[in-house]
Amino acid sequence: MCAALKRCAYRHKGKIMENTNIVTTEQQAPNTISASNAIFNVQALGQLTAFANLMADSQVTVPAHLAGKPADCMAIVMQAMQWGMNPYAVAQKTHLVNGVLGYEAQLVNAVIASSSAIHGRFH
Secondary structure, three states: OOEEEEEEEEEEEEEEEEEEOOOOOOOHHOOOHHHHHHHOOOHHHHHHHHHHHHOOOOOOOOOOOOOOOOOHHHHHHHHHHOOOHHHHHHHHHHEEEEEEEEEHHHHHHHHHHHHOOOOOOOO
16 A cells, blocks of 8 residues: 655644645545556446547647547556556657657656655755
8 A cells, every 4th residue: 555644734823733644545546457457458448548539639738749649649648547647747748759759857757756766856
């Protein structure tokens, strides 16, 4: 079980009060499925396809290189699933170089920082 600790400090009658809550991954998303498993699950694949089609129909929320391209949007959706991120946010941080999809450094930094690959932050 992956747990994150959230802290909130606030003032109440001149005293600093602290509220600590533990939020677990299971509480946030109890019915998750990995991207690799989703493509072999007919129901999940149908939902992913519908989402990718919706994303491809976007006018301003996806970059021009993804607009109108459901298959490319599907690739973004699946990658976002693997990283546990919002597909629209991932899409906004992509670009094409000679026809090859690339990711902005800011996105790569966020992926690494949110993984267990490192402890702490980049300096």
